[in-house]
Amino acid sequence: MNKDYYAVIMAGGIGSRFWPVSTQEFPKQFHDMLGTGQTLLQKTFSRLNEIIPSENIYILTNEMYLEITLKQLPKITKEQVVLEPAMRNTAPCILLSALKIKKENPNALMLVAPSDHWIEDEQAFAKDVQTCFDAAQRENILLTLGIEPSFPNTGYGYIESDKYDASEIKKVRQFREKPDYETAKEFLAKGNFLWNAGIFIWSADSIVAAFERHLAEMNFLFSKGADVLNTSEEKKFIDENYSEAANISIDYGILEKADNVFVKKATFDWNDLGTWGALYDKLEKSENQNAVVNAETFLKNSANNMIFTDKQKLVVLDGIEDYIVVDKEDVLLVFPKKKEQQIKELLNEVSRKFGKKYV
Numbered sequence: 001m002n003k004d005y006y007a008v009i010m011a012g013g014i015g016s017r018f019w020p021v022s023t024q025e026f027p028k029q030f031h032d033m034l035g036t037g038q039t040l041l042q043k044t045f046s047r048l049n050e051i052i053p054s055e056n057i058y059i060l061t062n063e064m065y066l067e068i069t070l071k072q073l074p075k076i077t078k079e080q081v082v083l084e085p086a087m088r089n090t091a092p093c094i095l096l097s098a099l100k101i102k103k104e105n106p107n108a109l110m111l112v113a114p115s116d117h118w119i120e121d122e123q124a125f126a127k128d129v130q131t132c133f134d135a136a137q138r139e140n141i142l143l144t145l146g147i148e149p150s151f152p153n154t155g156y157g158y159i160e161s162d163k164y165d166a167s168e169i170k171k172v173r174q175f176r177e178k179p180d181y182e183t184a185k186e187f188l189a190k191g192n193f194l195w196n197a198g199i200f201i202w203s204a205d206s207i208v209a210a211f212e213r214h215l216a217e218m219n220f221l222f223s224k225g226a227d228v229l230n231t232s233e234e235k236k237f238i239d240e241n242y243s244e245a246a247n248i249s250i251d252y253g254i255l256e257k258a259d260n261v262f263v264k265k266a267t268f269d270w271n272d273l274g275t276w277g278a279l280y281d282k283l284e285k286s287e288n289q290n291a292v293v294n295a296e297t298f299l300k301n302s303a304n305n306m307i308f309t310d311k312q313k314l315v316v317l318d319g320i321e322d323y324i325v326v327d328k329e330d331v332l333l334v335f336p337k338k339k340e341q342q343i344k345e346l347l348n349e350v351s352r353k354f355g356k357k358y359v
Contacts, residue, residue, distance in 0.1 A: 003056070004107045005133060006204070007048045008097045011041055011061040011069065011115035012084055017275045017340070019347045020331035021308065023359055029115040030068050031310075033279060035293040040116040040273070045073055047119060048111065051126050058082055058101070059115075060093045083235070085242050091253040092245035095211050095222055096238070100229050102204035109133050110207065112200040112250075118282050120269035128266055132201035135169055135262070142210060142255065143169065143201040146194025146263045147270045152184030155274065157196040157251070159263050160187075172261040175251055194263060197270055200250070207254075214257045218245050276324045277340045280306040295327075306337060331358050 015028035022028035029041045038046070041059075048057055054075040061069055063083045070078060082097050094112055101108045111129060119125050132143045146159045157178055161170040175196065179187065187193035211219040221244055225237035246253070255261050271282050283291035288303040295309040302317040309315065309327040317325065324340060326333040335343065351359045 001051065001053045002133075003053060004105060004109055004137075005052045005111075006056040006058070006101050006105070006108050007052045007111045007113065008058045008060055008082075008094065008101075009041070009044055009048070009113060009115045010090065010093070011059050011065065012087070012093070013114075013116070015116065016344045016347050018279075019343055020326060020328040020333050020358065021310065024356075025064075026068070027065075028273075030065070030072060033116075033273065033293070034118070034283070039072055041069070042072055044113065044115050044117070045075075047122050047125065048113070049075070050122065051129060052111070055080070058097050060084065060097060062087070079230075083238070085239050088242065088245050088247045090250045091211075091215060091248045092218060092222075092242065094207070094250050095215070095218060096242075098204050098207045098211075099222055099226065100234075102208055103226065103229050106205065108204040109136050110200075110202055110204055114198050114272070116273055117197070117199075118271040118273050121267070124268040125266075128264060128268065129201065131168065132264055135264075136201050136203050136206065140206050140209070140260060141202070142206060142258055142261045144172070144255070144261070144263050145197055145199040145201070145266045147197050147266050149184075149188050149193065149195055152181055152188050153195065154178055154181055154184050156272070158184075158187050158193045159196050161192050161194065161263050163190070163192040169262050169264045172255075172263050175256050194265055195270075196251070197266065197272070206260075210254050210258050210260075215246070215248070215253045218253075221245055275340045276306050276308075276326075276343070277337055279308075280337070304337070 011029050013027060014024050015022035018028045021031055030039050032039050059069050059081045063085055066081055066083060069081050084093055101110060128145060136143055155178060158176040160173045160176060162173060221241055228234050228237045271278050273279055280291045285291050290299060290305045293308045294311060295307050295313055295315045298316045300318040302320040304322045305320055306324045307315055313327060322337045324335045324337050347359055
């Protein structure tokens with residue numbers, strides 16, 4: 001494997017739309033959501049470890065998830081887990097990891113990816129990443145992998161590329177926020193819009209230079225600790241300074257401002273697994289289109305349901321259609337699938353009524 005290849009896995013989110021399985025104490029990336037025997041974090045690590053040395057894979061997460069991260073990823077050391085003492089969106093943690101990696105290896109090429117996405121063809125993924133690594137090594141560019149839209153999804157951001165560029169890697173014209181349905185249909189009709197998957201590739205040098213130009217204050221804040229990064233004094237510096245960083249995403253802070261951003265259309269099938277419905281779409285179905293994870297089932301007159309239990313449990317349904325049925329220890333959720341986007345709001349209501357007991 002190429003020792004200049006590095007990966008940063010972002011694993012600090014809560015995944016509130018997957019409640020009650022995903023909770024603040026135990027978010028979805030640490031669960032086996034697909035029933036494969038591997039958690040989403042473990043699957044992501046294994047996928048990246050095919051092309052990137054295990055010692056070069058960093059995990060960005062919250063302090064409360066250190067122990068579970070190390071337990072689930074025995075190949076990594078504590079030093080490879082970059083802990084956020086405060087939630088500050090994606091720009092600060094990406095800059096911090098880039099500075100650490102650049103200090104260790106000035107020739108480093110970095111991939112940044114979420115911990116909880118579903119990717120079907122891992123060989124195609126590896127090939128796309130290699131193409132981007134090669135491009136990032138040749139040029140001072142920031143790359144992202146875009147997903148060809150299969151329908152006018154209003155839950156994803158979009159990337160607009162040069163419509164007349166026939167190159168495999170195209171210059172990004174602009175990033176577009178999550179659109180309404182009519183706008184999403186227009187994007188698809190134009191043919192030069194891709195879903196933003198949040199997967200980025202660049203050299204450590206290029207991304208640090210982008211921060212120097214576009215988020216200079218944040219870069220100055222973290223660069224003050226250059227001498228202590230990758231040492232025993234690093235944690236103290238991060239604890240004292242991290243919360244001072246602006247709460248801003250890498251998209252807003254860097255990618256929408258930089259003029260050297262390029263996109264490659266992915267050749268693999270992808271899903272962000274952002275909701276129970278997204279998980280349902282990717283699971284095998286029974287004859288009546290029920291998707292089941294972990295449970296034993298006895299189903300009569302029931303179809304199109306998403307059924308999930310956290311251990312082998314018998315689920316008996318009669319006359320239930322298009323529902324999410326989730327059994328998780330002290331919470332049972334039976335909720336219309338068409339209202340899945342309201343689960344986050346439901347979680348807030350449960351929290352207001354019962355406190356933190358069930359969330």
